[in-house]
Ligand SMILES: *[C@@H]1O[C@H](CO)[C@@H](O)[C@H](O)[C@H]1NC(C)=O
């Protein structure tokens with residue numbers, strides 16, 4: 001029988017993050033215009049850096065911000081490095097991010113990307129964050145949304161790191177963005193475009209923008225049959241087109257055995273990681289992300 005003491009102990013365990021973070025995740029009910037009713041949670045370390053960086057960390061389908069907070073090390077790394085992490089949740093379409101509608105694929109279009117941008121704006125203002133240190137990362141659906149955020153909000157975001165996702169615009173026009181609602185052509189790896197075509201897809205999401213785009217790092221497992229591996233090539237072509245860079249060389253065993261780091265141009269705008277034999281999804285490499293973002 002469950003005694004009161006053991007019940008309290010279980011509650012205590014449940015409320016303690018397993019990710020080693022000092023503080024709890026805090027819900028932010030009102031962050032401004034929220035056209036698609038997303039949920040915002042934020043991790044603010046006790047020792048916040050002056051003019052801190054912000055990482056927007058996006059869960060996969062059927063996930064939630066609280067789960068991504070638990071499963072990743074971003075929060076405990078925020079304790080040591082003084083940055084803020086936003087862990088939002090998508091409450092719709094099997095808890096996937098909308099990466100398909102015209103609204104979300106348009107700058108200030110009133111879709112999910114717009115709500116996420118408003119979370120960033122709110123956080124920049126409230127915590128006096130450095131507007132040049134705003135980063136986005138995510139896994140699977142969150143990796144897809146990482147590409148979409150980079151394409152729709154190049155004015156806000158400085159760098160992205162997307163795990164096991166697809167190119168921004170790959171699902172354009174699909175009736176949904178989840179395994180049960182999406183047109184499967186994209187995740188099956190059957191949407192192929194040239195670099196020039198992908199570049200136009202990105203430019204069309206914010207046609208008035210004439211500035212630079214966030215530097216991008218993309219990850220994919222060769223054994224991924226859920227969001228098929230050929231999607232890595234399409235992501236690469238997309239950002240090669242945007243940045244005007246091309247393949248320079250491979251570094252095998254980077255960042256670890258079994259992985260290959262593909263470098264494009266001089267490697268400061270675009271790198272890709274191919275993980276041999278890894279399925280869906282590539283484990284999050286927080287330390288590599290922080291380096292890419294220039295936080296460490
Ligand atoms: C870029 O856009 C800004 C703002 O719309 C404009 O003032 C500037 O002239 C544009 N620059 C170029 C090179 O087109």
Ligand SMILES: *[C@@H]1O[C@H](CO)[C@@H](O)[C@H](O)[C@H]1NC(C)=O
Nearest residue numbers: 249250251259260261262274
């Ligand atoms: C670079 O690495 C990728 C992933 O392992 C591989 O597909 C590609 O053929 C390699 N390219 C060269 C030129 O070695």
